[in-house]
Amino acid sequence: MSGPRERPLRLARLEDATQLVRLWSTLFDPDEDAGGAAWVAHAHAWFAGVVDDPTARFPVVEDGGEVVATAIGTLEVGVPNPMCPRGRTVQLKNVVTRPELRGHGHGTALVRDVVDWARSVDADRVDLSATPEGRGIYEKAGFVLTSAPRMKLVL
Secondary structure (H helix, E strand, O other): OOOOOOOOOOOOHHHHHHHHHHHHOOOOOOOOOOOHHHHHHHHHHHHHOOOOOOOEEEEEEEOOOOEEEEEEEEEEEEOEEEEEOOOEEEEEEEEEOHHHOOOOOOOHHHHHHHHHHHHOOOEEEEEEOOOOOOHHHHHHHOOOOOOOOHOOOOO
């Protein structure tokens, strides 16, 4: 790996799937077996189905031929409302950088890329869930904490 420096972004390609799944796995607690190996096969299939979809954005940072950071933006079209007049929301997810390369601006550049893309597809807003460690990146980009509680049902 080269030293700390900002590396250029590019869009993910189908052949990046294995590296991306490996990188995404760093987001989860290794002691937690949430789906075992099944999630890997599903992640590969999902990525193959959406990598070239115009309603998704997959910027990556590459170093020496290896994907070291990525983010995902997906456009969701829903019911227009006062907070989302066109009903167009981009979901920003899986912003991740290899641990040893964190703190060098990769996450910030990835977030900026997805936000710029969201503007280009006429989204009304960008939504995300942030970990305490990642919150600073999002706040610097203009994201604000909302009072809307999140709930989920695991099926």
